[in-house]
Amino acid sequence: MTDQKTPSKNYRTMVLVLLTVVYGFNFIDRQIVGILAPFIQKDLGLTNTELGLLIGLAFAVFYTLVAIPIAWLADRYNRVNILSMALAIWSGFTALTGLAGNFMQIGLARMGVGIGEAGGSPPSHSIISDLYPKEERAGALGVYSMGIPLGIMAAYFATASLMGSSGEDVDWRRIFIALGITGVGLAVIVRLVLREPVRGAMEFDNHAEIVQPPFMESLRGLLKIPAWWSMCFGIAFGSFVSYASSAFQTKYIMALDPSFDFQTLVIILGIINGTTYAGGAFFGAKLADKWGATNVRAYGWLPAIAIGVCLPVGIASFWVPTVVGHLALTTVFLLFLGIYLGPSFAIAQTLAPINMRAMSTALFFFILNMIALGGGPTFTGWLIDVFKEGNADLEAMRYAMTVTCLMFIPSIVSFLMVARVLPNDWAAAEKRNQELNKAQQ
Numbered sequence: 001m002t003d004q005k006t007p008s009k010n011y012r013t014m015v016l017v018l019l020t021v022v023y024g025f026n027f028i029d030r031q032i033v034g035i036l037a038p039f040i041q042k043d044l045g046l047t048n049t050e051l052g053l054l055i056g057l058a059f060a061v062f063y064t065l066v067a068i069p070i071a072w073l074a075d076r077y078n079r080v081n082i083l084s085m086a087l088a089i090w091s092g093f094t095a096l097t098g099l100a101g102n103f104m105q106i107g108l109a110r111m112g113v114g115i116g117e118a119g120g121s122p123p124s125h126s127i128i129s130d131l132y133p134k135e136e137r138a139g140a141l142g143v144y145s146m147g148i149p150l151g152i153m154a155a156y157f158a159t160a161s162l163m164g165s166s167g168e169d170v171d172w173r174r175i176f177i178a179l180g181i182t183g184v185g186l187a188v189i190v191r192l193v194l195r196e197p198v199r200g201a202m203e204f205d206n207h208a209e210i211v212q213p214p215f216m217e218s219l220r221g222l223l224k225i226p227a228w229w230s231m232c233f234g235i236a237f238g239s240f241v242s243y244a245s246s247a248f249q250t251k252y253i254m255a256l257d258p259s260f261d262f263q264t265l266v267i268i269l270g271i272i273n274g275t276t277y278a279g280g281a282f283f284g285a286k287l288a289d290k291w292g293a294t295n296v297r298a299y300g301w302l303p304a305i306a307i308g309v310c311l312p313v314g315i316a317s318f319w320v321p322t323v324v325g326h327l328a329l330t331t332v333f334l335l336f337l338g339i340y341l342g343p344s345f346a347i348a349q350t351l352a353p354i355n356m357r358a359m360s361t362a363l364f365f366f367i368l369n370m371i372a373l374g375g376g377p378t379f380t381g382w383l384i385d386v387f388k389e390g391n392a393d394l395e396a397m398r399y400a401m402t403v404t405c406l407m408f409i410p411s412i413v414s415f416l417m418v419a420r421v422l423p424n425d426w427a428a429a430e431k432r433n434q435e436l437n438k439a440q441q
Helices: 009-035 037-044 048-055 057-074 079-097 103-117 121-129 134-145 147-162 172-193 215-223 226-256 262-292 298-317 323-351 354-371 376-387 393-405 408-440
Strands: none
Touching: 009 037, 009 048, 009 079, 009 103, 009 121, 009 134, 009 147, 009 172, 009 226, 037 048, 037 103, 037 172, 037 226, 048 057, 048 103, 048 226, 048 376, 057 079, 057 103, 057 121, 057 354, 079 103, 079 121, 079 172, 121 134, 121 323, 121 354, 134 147, 134 262, 134 323, 147 172, 147 262, 147 323, 215 226, 215 354, 226 262, 226 298, 226 323, 226 354, 226 376, 226 393, 226 408, 262 298, 262 323, 298 323, 298 393, 298 408, 323 354, 323 408, 376 393
């Protein structure tokens, strides 16, 4: 049942925090495969290409395809119900991942996780957009996007706390099962605590449910927005490098210095992700709102500048001779990498027709994850196997990550295009909502 009252600030904050925690669990379940990659690979006898497929394409195909029909449902039915069921499903399959005995079984389990996680972000983005006005939306979605680094941090900490006292004693199966059970418990909390908000409440004066325009008409309108497309490709190519880097980072560090204590490593990586990456996401979103209040082109300029810094830093991080040097550059890399999240999420929600907000997220996540999650780890894993011909594992990973980092270039170009076309598209979205507001009265 829809709550017709304007939500209080405290309630909005509570919802935002809870949705951020759920998003964090989304990334715990996703990131943990990369963290535990050396042990899963050894236990199940996987090649680097199979490992890349497991982290990337096997998950991404189902995650992106199923998100579209789920988003259609989220734009029409109770989003809280959809979110809580999705969380329970992906957490259940996370637990089943720990029972896999071969590549086929673990691949099927990761497909199940992808199906469940498809119902996470589209309804969450839509709920947040109905609780925060467009002037605060990038900031709110920036807080939500902190679920990515906080989830990654939690994945590292969970690994450190659940592993044995020895760096070689890592029961990866127990870790997956424990995380899955915890996620199912969180799904119950979500269902009991959250209320379904009024659609379009931040755009319409009378807080009445909007009259839904025809779906195909709204879809065609969304897909004709140039800034929306440019944002999609900007975040997709940027995340291509991000996913590839995180998928093989622990494997790279263990090859760089086999004596480096694994438990210490995952704690350090958890702290870095939970501070610098989260800080970049938070302050990037706040800066975008502040700068964007005077010039909406900032929503494109800011990500372009940040990714421009990431390009040389990302390459250098895989060529320094020590683990300490790699971690120092990774800290800078993650700080700037988080900046594009809030502005991109805000563009997806603000430019979309109100009855297409969940679908807007699903479609841009389709583009993002087919390119980034499906392509990044898969492409890099394949490159490592290619470069292993005549090179040691360490050198093969360095060459592969250098090539992969070049994907930042089309990301920069795409965000510069966003800055160029966004003012017209932003004004058109405001006009469309004003006309719909009048029609509702």
